[in-house]
Amino acid sequence: MYLSVIIPTRNRAKYLNKALESITNQTFPPEEFEVIVVDNGSTDNTKEIVNSFKKCIINLKYFYENTPGLHVGRHKGLKESTAEILVYADDDIEASPTWLEGIYESFASNEVVLVGGKNLPNFESEPPTWIKKMWNQKMQYGNVLGYLSILDFGDETKEISPFYVFGCNFSIRKAVLEAAGGFHPDGMPQELIKFRGDGESYVSRYILEKGYKTVYNPKASVYHLVSNSRMTLEYFEQRAYNQGISDSFSEIRSSKEQDASALTFSGKASIILPNIINILGPLIYKMFKIFDLLKDPESMIIKSKINQAYKKGYRYHQNEVRTDNQLLKWVMKENYID
Template identity: 45%
Template sequence: MISIIIPTFNRASSLELAIKSFCLQNFSQEQFEILIIDNGSTENTKNVTEAAVAEFPSNQIRYFYEPEPGLLSGRHRGVLEAKGEILTFVDDDIEADVNWLGAIKESFDDPIVQLLGGRNLPKYEVEPPKWLEWFWLTHVYGTYCAYLSLLDFGNQVREIDANYVWGLNFSIRKSALIELGGFHPDCIAKHLQHFQGDGETGLTQKANQHGYKAVYQPSALVFHMVSKERMTYEYFEQRCFYQGVCDSYSDIRRAKGKFKQVNLVDRLKFPLKFLKKIRLKSTSRETERDALNERFRRAWQNGYQFHQNAVRQTPELLHWVLRKDYWDYKLPTF
């Protein structure tokens, strides 16, 4: 059985579309379940779920209210409630192609496959701005935009680095997830940002270290809603700050709690290094690019330093960062 786990917070309208796309799969309804993990929503999330149960009575849809904030609590609550041997974690603002589950099942028929990611294409709310093209990176297999969790590695099934299995379309054997220790903290509310971790990245890094096989399955296709608010400089700036926090967390764990000097300019993988490679004909666009370059670099650096300072000043926070696992996913009270 495949367990689709959907942590959700105040996105009732997009959640409704996501659930419907899962219920309309070309796949036996007996072979999958849909778990809605409500992370403390104040919208009509439960009503949306109940409406879906009424509309699709043959599907196995279950609702759980999980008030502990953060994506980690939603993911791990889903793991504890899931009946399936294959766990598929998704965002609440995606829509799946009708052959999505069938493709996931087909890949996991190979017992060596432990993780699976798919093609994540955009569903833009409005026409994207021209500058967005700067943030699509080229890979040997295709292209991706990490800021918006978009990835297209072409039409061929292939083995990939597990770090390209992203959280909006993330499938893993339950046994493997448990062996790897589960997820790290992720998507923490702004006022609790010091508890932020590196989400699924810590897990996929460990999967690589263990030699687990990860595959890209192009038919495991989802469409990710990209709202107009996400196609703004402000959103990308926030995303860079968040990435800085995540990278600080990863560095501290990697160094086993020892702080070391980091060249913050070199440490910023994106967009700084990528933007430097772009050659534009328009001087005005070069100026805009360079301004974004500096703005986002500072945002990443601010996030990195924010987290480094917070951990240095609070021994309890260092203990939180260095925890072996987070199955007890309640946030500390200090």
């Protein structure tokens, strides 16, 4: 077995169906990969959808895990995997036929530890003008819009920053992920949002600090659903709020402070955005660079609202950690695999 495809999911059976359907059309030999679906507490017909593919996908496994948290599903997949290359995908992607072939080819070099490809937008409907403008702006490698986890860096294989391999299409050597201590907490139900962490961005930072090689291969590409609900300012504000929580989490861990009373916030809200590239990478920083390029009145209003939402999320998490010692212990855990 060369590849273990891991798909965490929760109550999104209709999207999962399309993802699994796309996997049945792979050019990579079906006997050389397994697909692990981790059901993170679904109450819909997710299990039935998975079972309907048992005859089409030779090595298909289903696991139910009721503990909330995207990192829980990701780690369950890691523990159940049999391959040395882990291919993490979201339940709302549709993989190109050469997806797994491209991933396998990229890992032929022992120097490569992380692989991504195009995450092309599958817009549910015509996107608003401001999203089109953001998506069409050329950045370092090409087009990227982190809040929607979409990017297109062209048709040539190239070495890239690990921060440009998003979780919806994230392939990594198992040994490297284990050495990093696994993923940090990521997606959480909103009522548990204070337990959110910096997800795969932590792993990307680990890879960068170790000097390991990350490759973009256009064959290893997917279409990522951009639903109507995601094409709203409210969604972007929620993403910014959550990102503020993630960055507070990262900053607290990097400070190595065990005493919540020692954590200070005063003044940081005004300087955090220009320095965010030093904390996590492109997600927020590139978002605001795009707005700076656009400079039209609508974009400036949107930027201001997202900025405020980000600061609100950051402040919320800093205050929660100050007053909840158990939360501080959660933030400072050595790893989250167990």
